[in-house]
Amino acid sequence: MTASELIVTKKLTKQYPIGGNFFTALREVDLCIDQCEFTGIVGPSGSGKTTLLNIIGALDAPTNGNAKVLGSEIGKMNHVEAAKLRNQYLGFIFQTYNLLPVYNVFENVEFPLLLQHIESSKRVDMVNKALEWVGLSEKAKSKPAQLSGGESQRVAIARAIVKQPKIVLADEPTANLDAQNSHHILKTMVTLNEELGTTFVFSTHDEKVISYLRRKIKLSDGEIVDDTIVN
């Protein structure tokens, strides 16, 4: 693993017990994602995209093989170490936004910083900056229920990037958005990737997202069937 390789998987396999048998979601996946990539794991539903993203995000552990993220082997981490990795180096964007409903926009974006025990004044600056990036400064006091789908996803992006993580993992980020909002969101992420050097890894089968990707890793039945760099 070189300094620029952020994510490396070797013969990564994930199986889920179903009844007395196992369902294999990932089969010996070998993968390497470098710094500043804007990569998408694409494929139909059930191909193993989200499973791969969850393992990279230390939310799940492999059954066999190994996955190294920023030099840490996911399968050997305990819960606390995994939580620390997610908190310090990873950002998540979910299909359903997953905003905390009782908090307003500012507090939602501030949440990961609270877990890092960053001092109050610095926190305020970082949250305001993140909200500026996604163009939601004027909605800072709004509750998630008062936001549109596009706005909610932009808050989720702000929350993911506020701590300036090394990697942002986005699971079907545009699935619940219309075309206009999808493009707006994607342009925002492209800008962040270029300006902050954040690595983005998407899980998607949305053509709109795919059109923005610089690298497409195609999964089918848990196996990588294609890995294309887009010029």
Place this chain on the structure above:
Amino acid sequence: MLTWNLAFKNVTKAGLRTWLNVFILSFAFVLIIWTDGMYDGMSKQVIGDMVDNSIGGGQFWQSNYDPFDPFSLDDSHAEIPGNFQNLINTGKATPKLIRSCAMFPNGRVQSALLNGIDPEQNILNFPSSALKENGNGFIPALIGGRMAKNTGLTIGDIVTVRWRNVNGTFDAADVEIVNIFNTNVQAIDNGQLYIPLAKLQDMMEVSNEATIITLQKGIETIPAGSPSWQFKDHAYLLKDFYDYLDRKTVGSNIMYAILLGMALLAIFDTQVLAIFRRRKEMGTMMALGMTRGRVIRLFTLEGTMHGLLAIVLGAIYGIPILIWSASVGIGMPDTVDQTGLSLSTTLYPVYGVGLFFSTSLILFITVVIVSFLPTRKIAKLNPTDALRGKMS
């Protein structure tokens, strides 16, 4: 501190959900204190009335006396010993002579107990001074309100009383009802007729004899008894009431458990609902880097805060209600007289600091436990399942 701040933020920002839970908890909290206060008030009132009106600071019974055996009354009298006489002379004790009799109110015959008491006594809260000589030749007599109702007697009525003296000879005399007293203590009312002690001693042809010596309430030294005179303390004299309280305590405990159960169900329900409704939120928190332990602490603390808020809210609206309830009392139905207890028609709840703190502590501890138990399940929750809104 972060967990505390987040829990506080979650609780305060949850709005109606928080306040509904807190109100139900506080309601149960106030109700538990009120119910316990009622039992304490009832005990204090009954015991107080029994002590003031009937048993004083304890009694010496003539050894043959058995209140449940009317035939024992023929022999249950003996000369008052010298040490008791000293107490009587100094106003620290009062004698009572009891004899069974038949009385004939309005042409009917009715059994009663003839009680000879000292008109000058001030040991018991009893209008015995009404028995001082009435000057018209009739023996002055006192009865209670229940006895008056049963016999149809009123003040000024003359009624014939028949009794047997120590030799077994029947004798009779007319007595005049000079006063009718009201008391919560049924034992000194139903079937009881009071006349001056000296007069009953004359009628029975016994001199300086008594059946019961009642001591002054709070008397410092209990005199020594003898084979003829046996001391009965409060534990013995109030045994029936304590037995009743014990039986009631079972009912009271069930009530207590129901009320506490209500309170706990509210918080347990909140926590269980939180797991089902907020599992996605927990998954998100874990994805954002919160450890499982911190998630458990956060949700347990939220439940605990509900308990604390309930105690504060309960104190805000409960204390005025409890004080008001203790001052005006709670009216009892007319049938309360049929319980056989010395219950007043109005019960005044009594609340102690201990009751308030013990109830608060029990509520608080149990709230913490029932908050922790469901959130412990979160520890086993797989973050990916939680994010999908699914239970693992």
